[in-house]
Amino acid sequence: MKAFRILTAGLAGLMIAASAHAAGGAAHPHEPEEGWPFEGVTGQFDQASLQRGYQVYQEICSSCHSMKLLSYRNLGDPGGPFYDPEYPNPNDNPFVKAIAAQNEILSPTPNDAGDFDFRPATPADTFRSPYPNDNAARAANGGAVPPDLSVIYKARHDGASYVYSLLSGYPDEEVYSERVVAEASDGGTPDDESDDTPAQVQTVIDASKLHIGHGDEHYEGYLIQNPGQYYNPYMPGDTVPQFEGDPRHAPPGGFLAMPPQLIAGRVEYSDGTEATVEQMAHDVAQFLAWAGEPKQTNRKSLGLAVMVYLGILTILLWFSYKRIWRNVEH
Amino acid sequence: MSGHESSYTPTNAFTKWLDTRLPLVRFAQDTAINFPTPKNLNYWYTFGGILAVCLVIQIVTGVILAMHYEASVDGAFASVERIMRDVPYGWLLRYIHANGASMFFLAVYLHMFRGLYYGSYKAPREILWILGCVIYLLMMGTAFLGYMLPWGQMSYHGSNVITGLFGAIPLVGESIQTWLMGGPSIGNQTLQRFFALHYLLPFMIAGAVILHVWALHVPGNNNPTGVEVKDVAKDTVPFHPYYTVKDAFAIVIFLIMFAVFVFYAPNVLGHADNYVEANPLVTPAHIVPEWYLLPFYAVLRAITFDLGPIPAKLLGVIFMFAAIAVLFILPWLDTSKVKSMRYRPVAKQFFFGFVAVCLLLGWCGAANPDDAVIPALQGDPKLVVSYTADGQEATSEYKGGNEAYLDAKRFMETLPADANASLSAVPAPTFLFRHFSLILTFCYFGFFVLLFFLGLTEKPKELPESIHKSVLKRHKASASAVPAE
Amino acid sequence: MTDTPAHDHSETIDDDRRNFIHIATGAVAFGGAAMFAWAAIDQWNPAADTKAASALDVDISKIPLGGEIRVLIGGKPFFVRHRTQGEIAAAESVNVATLRDPQTDDERLHAKADGTLNRAILVTSGSCTHLGCVPVGPAQGNTGDFGGWYCPCHGSHYDTSGRIRKGPAPKNLPVPDYNYVSDSVINISL
Incomplete structure (x- = not known):
C-alpha cells in the first residue's frame, strides 16, 4: 500500500516536471538582482517602473512591435501604470486621455464619406500598431514579423526574466569584429567599373570574450553573424551552423532579426531615473509582465483569501467527519 | 436506480400523492441518502465524488x-484574452476551466487505477467499468476539442497532428481527415465545428455518468476487500451522512490543490507557445499534447518500424488506439476470481509496475524521442569531417576532447578547397527515449496479457469472510498495538 | 467500543444534525458556494471594453436645418436634430401643465461651455418609451401630428422637443448625457 501511495503521489509531480520541458539551446534567463516586485503571494507591480516601462515601449519598441490586445484605457486601470484613484473609470483619467491623444490612429469606423481618417486615439482605442498588417511588418523588417508584445510575458518561459535577459544580454561591443572574406576586385579591367565587386565583409563574434549570465563557461572560436541577424545568448535557437570552432562546445542561444535596442541614455526618464541598459530592460520587462497579465496581482490576493477559506472548511469538515463516524468501525 | 429494496415511506399527504405519480423523493432517498454502502471504503473511493x-x-x-x-x-x-482582461472575473473562470481539465484527468486516472487495484471491473460490474471507459474516451475527445479553441500555436499544430492520425487509416483515412477538418486544412470551419462539439460532449459525458451511477447502484459498491456485501446491517452504512461527509472532506482537500494551480501556477500545466496566436506557417519546435495524453503520445511515437504490409505510421496509430481499447476488454482478460489485489500478492507487484510504466510513458511522451534517457551515461559526441575526394563522399572521425577538434581542424586544412569539407558533431549512441518508449509500450500491453495467465496460476491469500469481519480484524490488530481505551 | 450497525443509530444521527459543528460546516460551505456564484453572476455585467465604448463625439455642424442624424452608441440609437425657428417656437409655446410628462423645452437641452443654450440642436434617445421601437422622423417624411417623431409600432406622437403628446408611450424621449466639446462637436455618453 505504501508503494502505491508513493507512486500515485508522484504522478502529478512527474507529469508536471515532464511537461515543463525546457526549451533547449538557450542560456537560462535570469531575473534582475533585486528580483521582481510582482512575484510571490503578495507581490505588487512597482507603478513608477511600469510608467518608465511604458515610456520605453512607447519610445523604442512601439516603432516595430504592436500590442493589439491593449487599449489606452488599460493604462489607467487599477494596478496599471497611470492608475489614479481619483478616476476609477480610466476613460475619464485626463493623463490617460492625453497619452492616447499623442497617438494618431486610423479610425476603425468610416467617416460620413466612407473613408477612414487618421485621428488622435481615445482611451477606448487599442494601442496604435506600427504596421497595418503582417505583410507590411514582414516587408519592413527583412522577412521577420516583430511579434506582438501583448502577451509575450505568457508566451515565453519565465516571461519577464526572458525579456529582461534578452534585451540586456546582447554581447558587449568589444566581442564584435569585421572580417574580409573576399577582397575588393576590379574585375580585371581597371577602367571598367561595371565588373567591379566590393569587398565582402563578415561580422564575427569572438566567443572567447563572451560572458553569459553568471556562468563562467568558456567558449573558443568565432560566431559568424549574417547580415540582418544578431546573436543573443538568450534567444532559443542553434548556433552550431554559424560557429567556427568545436561544434560540441558552441555558445548557447541563437540569432534574431532585432539588433540591440537598449543603449544607455536612449530614453530620458521623466522621473530622473538614470536610463542604464539594465534599468530600461527591467522597466520594460515589468511593463510587459503587467500587460501580459494585468489581473495577476488580484489573482494572487484572491487566492490567499480562498486558501484561508478552504483551510477553515477543511478543519470543520474533519470534525464533522470524525463526529459522524465516531460509532462506526471502518 | 438501485438494486436494493426501497426504505422510503412517505409521511404526509403531499409526499404520498407525489410518490404515486412521480416518485422523485423515493428515488433521491434510495440512491443518495439511504443507499447501503460498504463501511470499509478508503479515500481512494472518494474520487467518484470528486469527479x-x-x-x-x-x-x-x-x-x-x-x-x-x-x-x-x-x-x-x-x-x-478579452475574457482574461475585460470580463468581470473572466480570468478566474477561464483559469478554473483550463486547470479544471487537468484536475479532471488527474482524478479520473486515480479513479481508474483504484478500480484496477481493487478489481472493480470484475463480475458483476463489467458494464460499470465499460461505461467508465466510455466516459474516459469522451473526456479525451472533449479535452482535445477544447484545447483547440484558444487558437494558439499548440492548439493549431496539435489539432493538425491529431487529425493527421486519422489520415493514416488505409483507404478511407484521407477522406475522414478532410471530413473532420471541413477543408484541405484546419481553418475557420474546423474551429466552429470543434466548438459546437466541445459544447455538446460534456452533456454526453453527463449522460454516461448517469448510466455509470446506475450501473454502480445495481450491484452496489465494490470495496477494498473485494468481498461482496453479505449482511446489509453489518457490512454497510447509509450513504448519507457517512459518505457524503467523507466525500466532502476529500473534495475540499482536492479543491485546495486545484486552487493552488488556479491562483498560483495557472499556466504551469500548459505551454507557453499557446499564448502565441496560431500561425500555419510556423510549427513550434516541440509539439506535445497536454500532460494527460502524453502516455498515449509516447506509444504513438514508439512505433518507428513497418510490420509486414502495415506502415509505421498506421502501426503507431493502431497501438495507440489499442492501448485504450484494451481497457474495454479488461473484465474478460483478467481470469482471477479474486477481486482485490490486497489478496493477490503477485499481481499486486505487477500492478505497481504497471503504474510505473504509465508514468514513465508519460515522461517519454514529453521528451524528445531522440534525446538520451540518461544524458550522464552518454559518451562524448564524436567529430566527423565530411568531404569529397575523387568525386566520392568520404568521412573521417575523431574522438576525444579538444585534441580531437584540433586534429580534425588540421586534417581539414590539408584538404583541397574543392573537397567541401564540413565538420559536425555526432552524438554517441546511447539509450534514447525512442527505445525506452518501445520497451514501455510492450510492458504496457504485457501487463494485460500477464493478468490473463496470472489468474490461472496465482495462489491468492485467504479472503476475509465478510467486510464486517475484515474491519474487526484490522481493529483488533491496531487495538493490540495501542493500549485499550 | 463495540461495533453496532449504523441503522440502529438513527437517533444519534438526528442528534447529530443539530450539532453545532455540522451547522457551522454547512454554513461555511454554503458561504463559499455563494462567493463562487457571485463571480459567475458578476460576469453577466458589461465587460470593461463594452463600458469603454459607450461615448461618441458627434459633429453637429453638418446637420441640415430641419433635419436630423441618427447615431448608435453601444448599439443604442440617438437622434440629433437641427430644429428650425418654427420648430423651436412650437416646442416652447406648449403649456407644460397639459403634458403627460411635464418638461419645458429648456429642461431638455444641455448648456454649452459658456453656459448658454443652443436651442437649434436637440439630442434625444431614439427608442420609443413605449416598447422600444425606433420612431420615424423628418428623414422618413413622417413627423407625426406634432412635427417631431412618430412611432409606427403603436402610434405614439412626439413633438419637436421629443415630448410624448399622443399614443401609448408613457414618457418623453429621454435626453442622454452629452456636453459641448466645441460649438460644432458634442460628446454623447450612455
Missing part, C-alpha cells in the same frame, strides 16, 4: 466562457 464535482465545475465555467468566446480564426485568440 462529479469536476464535471459540474467544467460545465458551469464552460457555459459561462461560451458566452464570451468567439469561434473564428480572427477572433478566437483575442476573445480569450
Whole structure:
C-alpha cells in the first residue's frame, strides 16, 4: 500500500516536471538582482517602473512591435501604470486621455464619406500598431514579423526574466569584429567599373570574450553573424551552423532579426531615473509582465483569501467527519 | 436506480400523492441518502465524488466562457484574452476551466487505477467499468476539442497532428481527415465545428455518468476487500451522512490543490507557445499534447518500424488506439476470481509496475524521442569531417576532447578547397527515449496479457469472510498495538 | 467500543444534525458556494471594453436645418436634430401643465461651455418609451401630428422637443448625457 501511495503521489509531480520541458539551446534567463516586485503571494507591480516601462515601449519598441490586445484605457486601470484613484473609470483619467491623444490612429469606423481618417486615439482605442498588417511588418523588417508584445510575458518561459535577459544580454561591443572574406576586385579591367565587386565583409563574434549570465563557461572560436541577424545568448535557437570552432562546445542561444535596442541614455526618464541598459530592460520587462497579465496581482490576493477559506472548511469538515463516524468501525 | 429494496415511506399527504405519480423523493432517498454502502471504503473511493464535482465545475465555467468566446480564426485568440482582461472575473473562470481539465484527468486516472487495484471491473460490474471507459474516451475527445479553441500555436499544430492520425487509416483515412477538418486544412470551419462539439460532449459525458451511477447502484459498491456485501446491517452504512461527509472532506482537500494551480501556477500545466496566436506557417519546435495524453503520445511515437504490409505510421496509430481499447476488454482478460489485489500478492507487484510504466510513458511522451534517457551515461559526441575526394563522399572521425577538434581542424586544412569539407558533431549512441518508449509500450500491453495467465496460476491469500469481519480484524490488530481505551 | 450497525443509530444521527459543528460546516460551505456564484453572476455585467465604448463625439455642424442624424452608441440609437425657428417656437409655446410628462423645452437641452443654450440642436434617445421601437422622423417624411417623431409600432406622437403628446408611450424621449466639446462637436455618453 505504501508503494502505491508513493507512486500515485508522484504522478502529478512527474507529469508536471515532464511537461515543463525546457526549451533547449538557450542560456537560462535570469531575473534582475533585486528580483521582481510582482512575484510571490503578495507581490505588487512597482507603478513608477511600469510608467518608465511604458515610456520605453512607447519610445523604442512601439516603432516595430504592436500590442493589439491593449487599449489606452488599460493604462489607467487599477494596478496599471497611470492608475489614479481619483478616476476609477480610466476613460475619464485626463493623463490617460492625453497619452492616447499623442497617438494618431486610423479610425476603425468610416467617416460620413466612407473613408477612414487618421485621428488622435481615445482611451477606448487599442494601442496604435506600427504596421497595418503582417505583410507590411514582414516587408519592413527583412522577412521577420516583430511579434506582438501583448502577451509575450505568457508566451515565453519565465516571461519577464526572458525579456529582461534578452534585451540586456546582447554581447558587449568589444566581442564584435569585421572580417574580409573576399577582397575588393576590379574585375580585371581597371577602367571598367561595371565588373567591379566590393569587398565582402563578415561580422564575427569572438566567443572567447563572451560572458553569459553568471556562468563562467568558456567558449573558443568565432560566431559568424549574417547580415540582418544578431546573436543573443538568450534567444532559443542553434548556433552550431554559424560557429567556427568545436561544434560540441558552441555558445548557447541563437540569432534574431532585432539588433540591440537598449543603449544607455536612449530614453530620458521623466522621473530622473538614470536610463542604464539594465534599468530600461527591467522597466520594460515589468511593463510587459503587467500587460501580459494585468489581473495577476488580484489573482494572487484572491487566492490567499480562498486558501484561508478552504483551510477553515477543511478543519470543520474533519470534525464533522470524525463526529459522524465516531460509532462506526471502518 | 438501485438494486436494493426501497426504505422510503412517505409521511404526509403531499409526499404520498407525489410518490404515486412521480416518485422523485423515493428515488433521491434510495440512491443518495439511504443507499447501503460498504463501511470499509478508503479515500481512494472518494474520487467518484470528486469527479462529479469536476464535471459540474467544467460545465458551469464552460457555459459561462461560451458566452464570451468567439469561434473564428480572427477572433478566437483575442476573445480569450478579452475574457482574461475585460470580463468581470473572466480570468478566474477561464483559469478554473483550463486547470479544471487537468484536475479532471488527474482524478479520473486515480479513479481508474483504484478500480484496477481493487478489481472493480470484475463480475458483476463489467458494464460499470465499460461505461467508465466510455466516459474516459469522451473526456479525451472533449479535452482535445477544447484545447483547440484558444487558437494558439499548440492548439493549431496539435489539432493538425491529431487529425493527421486519422489520415493514416488505409483507404478511407484521407477522406475522414478532410471530413473532420471541413477543408484541405484546419481553418475557420474546423474551429466552429470543434466548438459546437466541445459544447455538446460534456452533456454526453453527463449522460454516461448517469448510466455509470446506475450501473454502480445495481450491484452496489465494490470495496477494498473485494468481498461482496453479505449482511446489509453489518457490512454497510447509509450513504448519507457517512459518505457524503467523507466525500466532502476529500473534495475540499482536492479543491485546495486545484486552487493552488488556479491562483498560483495557472499556466504551469500548459505551454507557453499557446499564448502565441496560431500561425500555419510556423510549427513550434516541440509539439506535445497536454500532460494527460502524453502516455498515449509516447506509444504513438514508439512505433518507428513497418510490420509486414502495415506502415509505421498506421502501426503507431493502431497501438495507440489499442492501448485504450484494451481497457474495454479488461473484465474478460483478467481470469482471477479474486477481486482485490490486497489478496493477490503477485499481481499486486505487477500492478505497481504497471503504474510505473504509465508514468514513465508519460515522461517519454514529453521528451524528445531522440534525446538520451540518461544524458550522464552518454559518451562524448564524436567529430566527423565530411568531404569529397575523387568525386566520392568520404568521412573521417575523431574522438576525444579538444585534441580531437584540433586534429580534425588540421586534417581539414590539408584538404583541397574543392573537397567541401564540413565538420559536425555526432552524438554517441546511447539509450534514447525512442527505445525506452518501445520497451514501455510492450510492458504496457504485457501487463494485460500477464493478468490473463496470472489468474490461472496465482495462489491468492485467504479472503476475509465478510467486510464486517475484515474491519474487526484490522481493529483488533491496531487495538493490540495501542493500549485499550 | 463495540461495533453496532449504523441503522440502529438513527437517533444519534438526528442528534447529530443539530450539532453545532455540522451547522457551522454547512454554513461555511454554503458561504463559499455563494462567493463562487457571485463571480459567475458578476460576469453577466458589461465587460470593461463594452463600458469603454459607450461615448461618441458627434459633429453637429453638418446637420441640415430641419433635419436630423441618427447615431448608435453601444448599439443604442440617438437622434440629433437641427430644429428650425418654427420648430423651436412650437416646442416652447406648449403649456407644460397639459403634458403627460411635464418638461419645458429648456429642461431638455444641455448648456454649452459658456453656459448658454443652443436651442437649434436637440439630442434625444431614439427608442420609443413605449416598447422600444425606433420612431420615424423628418428623414422618413413622417413627423407625426406634432412635427417631431412618430412611432409606427403603436402610434405614439412626439413633438419637436421629443415630448410624448399622443399614443401609448408613457414618457418623453429621454435626453442622454452629452456636453459641448466645441460649438460644432458634442460628446454623447450612455
